[in-house]
């Protein structure tokens with residue numbers, strides 16, 4: 001008999017192996033009703049325990065999630081479509097029908113709790129990340145600022161506003177007219193019936209709609225303004241874009257601005273026109289300017305004049321700007337033709353008026369010494385920066 005006959009047999013005793021973390025939470029039992037051939041059904045108490053275990057595991061894991069990525073991973077593991085809760089819920093479908101409803105309620109309760117915890121944790125993490133970013137990206141407000149490039153008004157805009165201001169002080173309101181115009185307004189009502197030779201001075205751009213053209217001057221605005229005010233007194237300027245179909249050169253563009261002006265009322269004379277321009281020339285070009293009126297022709301005024309101002313650069317002695325004449329041509333004007341007054345709704349026997357038209361580009365070229373009209377709309381920022389106001 002061996003000496004150690006009373007001792008237990010040498011059987012190696014090991015503790016039960018730990019289940020891996022990803023084992024299914026559900027444990028299966030032998031069928032309760034023997035080998036009856038029915039499907040195995042999970043025990044209710046086990047399922048409830050599994051739910052509770054899942055809840056505990058999820059809670060611990062969520063508390064450890066410190067970042068957006070960690071939260072995403074947690075959500076995928078527990079609440080995702082293939083997550084642990086979803087797996088468990090699929091198995092509930094196999095529980096006995098009598099218990100299924102209660103198990104479902106419990107599972108939904110756990111799901112709701114997990115979703116709420118997740119939202120709260122997500123908010124907390126987001127807040128903490130924001131606070132960290134605020135600290136990390138803090139701006140030192142005591143550092144010197146960076147200079148910002150300042151834009152300037154376009155020289156034409158500046159001249160337009162200046163004209164507006166000067167005439168505004170003399171009681172002129174500013175009107176606006178359409179750039180697309182009919183033959184009637186652009187020519188006929190301004191005393192240029194079809195076939196009138198003066199139309200040759202203003203070739204324009206035509207549209208595919210018969211009789212609809214791009215206006216060649218701002219003068220049609222005279223008609224709109226008169227019809228809006230007749231038979232009362234009128235004093236307005238009408239700035240805007242005009243178009244000519246002609247060769248583009250240093251002195252002429254196919255698009256440019258005009259400022260039309262018109263005053264109508266009783267006892268308005270050529271002397272009023274002169275007085276207005278003396279004030280305008282002084283304000284626009286500086287004090288002490290002299291004016292020169294030369295006879296001219298426009299179909300819509302009678303008599304008509306071209307107005308020159310004494311050169312502000314040389315004072316009239318002669319220089320490159322005034323081409324050694326001492327004078328700068330600035331505008332055309334005249335007394336409103338009776339036919340145009342009538343077209344505007346006035347009685348030429350009772351009222352009279354004067355009208356004028358000037359080119360802001362031309363004035364800007366004189367004022368700022370710009371040699372070529374094409375610079376204005378060539379969109380070259382170097383040109384705009386070179387104009388010192």
Ligand SMILES: [Zn+2]
Nearest residue numbers: 311314319322
């Ligand atoms: Zn000069």
